Amino acid sequence: MKDKGFFAEFKKFISRGNVLDMAVGIAAGAAFTAIINSFVNDIINPIIGLLIGGVDFSELQIVLKPATETTAEVAIRYGMFINAIISFIIISFALFLMIKAFNKLADATKKKNEEAKKAPAAPPADIQLLTEIRDLLKKN
Numbered sequence: 001m002k003d004k005g006f007f008a009e010f011k012k013f014i015s016r017g018n019v020l021d022m023a024v025g026i027a028a029g030a031a032f033t034a035i036i037n038s039f040v041n042d043i044i045n046p047i048i049g050l051l052i053g054g055v056d057f058s059e060l061q062i063v064l065k066p067a068t069e070t071t072a073e074v075a076i077r078y079g080m081f082i083n084a085i086i087s088f089i090i091i092s093f094a095l096f097l098m099i100k101a102f103n104k105l106a107d108a109t110k111k112k113n114e115e116a117k118k119a120p121a122a123p124p125a126d127i128q129l130l131t132e133i134r135d136l137l138k139k140n
């Protein structure tokens with residue numbers, strides 16, 4: 001099968017429902033959440049905001065009902081949603097790299113085991129010697 005490229009493989013990883021991949025994704029995603037959120041909120045978003053005119057993603061929202069003295073503001077915070085999407089992509093990419101390395105190691109181990117099964121083990125030295133003696137006796 002022809003390799004379709006790194007990003008095609010990444011897309012395939014995100015869209016499939018392999019149980020092992022999902023379990024690893026959940027565990028690693030939970031462990032990386034705080035780091036990734038900080039990376040997105042404190043590094044990525046300010047850079048993107050600067051590039052698009054000083055916009056702070058976390059402040060992007062559509063106010064449906066302004067706050068009053070007795071009620072809180074009702075708003076659609078789509079900037080926070082953008083942050084969550086960026087975090088998801090970064091976490092998914094990190095997990096993809098981890099699973100890719102795991103699969104490569106598993107494939108190498110499997111290939112090594114298959115090669116070991118194909119090649120018969122050399123008999124011990126004493127068996128080789130006895131075989132040579134037998135063959136010499138047959139000739140004489």
